[in-house]
Amino acid sequence: MSTSAPPPPPPPLSPRPRTAGLNCPKCGAAISLRSFGQAITVVCGGCHSILDAKDPNLAILQQFEAITSVAKPLIPLGARGKLRGTDYEVTGFQRRSIQVDGISYTWQEYVLFNPYKGIRYLSEYNGHWNDISICKTLPTADFGGATYLGENYKHFQSAEANTDFVLGEFPWQVRVGEKAAVTDYVHPPRVLASEKLDKEVTWSIGEYMYGREIWDSFKLPGDPPKAWGVYENQPSTVATNVTGVWVAFAGFAVFLLVLMAVFDMHAKKAPVFNHTYQFNRAEAKNEPSFVSDEFELTGGTATVEVKSYAAVDNHWIYLNYALINQDSGQAWDFGREVSYYHGYDSDGSWHEGKQADDVTIPSVPAGHYYLRIEPEVDPSLATISYTVDVIRDVPVLGIYGIAFVALLLPALLISWRAYTFERSRWSESDHPPVQMSSSSGDDE
């Protein structure tokens, strides 16, 4: 554009938007139009006449009775708040309801207006809020779902929404008693909704908001109503990504296995002592305990495994051990039972216990050692032989098991919580999950 161009003539003053000075033709109450020319219908707060906002005389379009009680908006008409960086004023309010299995569910919708950005909406149901705007591009819907801006939404519910109560201004021809076919598709935290009235279908996209955010935006006093249950597009309270948790778990499990293999490979597993003893009750009476031959534990501080074996057959034998360092006198006391029982009963054959036992003692320094052994034997046995093995430096596998469980438990807990949250969400939909008692399978 040429910069030398003369300035254009000043435009004539455009007519000022109407903001006040109107009265309800029915009851005379003052009507103010907050959304200027965008209001198509305006509802008189005094007598609930629905008026034609386009008509300078505000022709009465419909008069409705507030059937049960006059609904009071949680955010008063005229309140202003900042939403996504833009100031909006509440200009309209309506209560709508759907009937499901004879039960009426009602929710509230607020019309918000900014003279530059236009109209958007807030909805509230049981303390759950959504920030809603009209879709600028057309979603595609098919059986079970819809696609909008490349994202897939699952069908949640189809119902017929009735307009029960209206207040303020609406950018469309609002009527009480009007029924629209509404279908909700969810992709938390978003909800995609189609609304069919006569032949026209309007698509809107909503994003979940918490009552606290609304209260802060509009600087409302007190606390927002408590949110009950799980709403269709409420983001899961299980903030953690469940798949991610399991990927991390799998990673740690592999790490544990590698660690286990490495330690197992590096463990010497050196046999240092082996002896078979004969228990004789008559001799044991005089001398209940005895000491083994001396053996040497080499290397640094490491584990020692003590294996006990006895050919018990519906008997038990209990061995009181003390591993004693000959040089320092330091002792590790422990007792091991070897017992094996088996037989038949009404359920068939059974067995319990084993003929072998092993135990690992951690952190035993190198040095010269011996075992003090005091056997106690099933009274029905007069003699029995038993074998004691001592092995130096064995890997400790138990800690891996503990680590595994310690990782598994939170992963299971998170998965369970996520699962129960989704169950609550979908139990309110047209596709409730099957009852847990009927089968182990789920809906999806």
Place this chain on the structure above:
Amino acid sequence: MSQPVANCPNCGAKIVFRWSSSVQTVCDYCKSILVRTDVDLKKVGQVADLPPDSSPIQINTEGKYANKSFVVVGRILYEYDQGGWNEWHVMMNDGTSAWLSDAQSEYALSSSSKPLNLPAASQVQVGQQFTWNNQRYTVSVITPAHYRGVEGELPFQYWDKTDVTFADLRTESRKFATLDYSDPEPALYLGEFVEFDDLKLKNLRNFEGW
């Protein structure tokens, strides 16, 4: 950019055409509708005062679209049973013209397209699909409207028209099309929805209290 200057045949006020291809304009002072002839301007009518309007856009509002700046030079105000909307005639800085529509603060930019074999008004139905420039469009709504008023410069004579039928066509993207049946020969406009913030509009109207 040429800026032909003439005088209003009715009141003598200076008439400046900001867009060289403008066919019609409205005198800012006496509201005469003026049509350009080869030699001078001819008064063909008079516009009534435009009704109160909520559009934040006005003549001389400037903005940017597709890396081109534009200025609003004219306007048509339409009405239908659900309200009204504005088609702002904008002049791009490359000399082309386009339409910035503002329907209850839903903004869209479109320009005239001339494919062959456009469907007649009687042939168009909601749900029908058409393909232009390799883009498929679906008829979403057919709106009977009427022309409520004009302001500023327009690329055609639009002073004697009253009723008009529009077919709106949507796509799965932001693109849309409009079939305009105000003339015997249908006209097609192709465009896309735009965000208010992306237009970087200046010289907007001021709203008291906002």
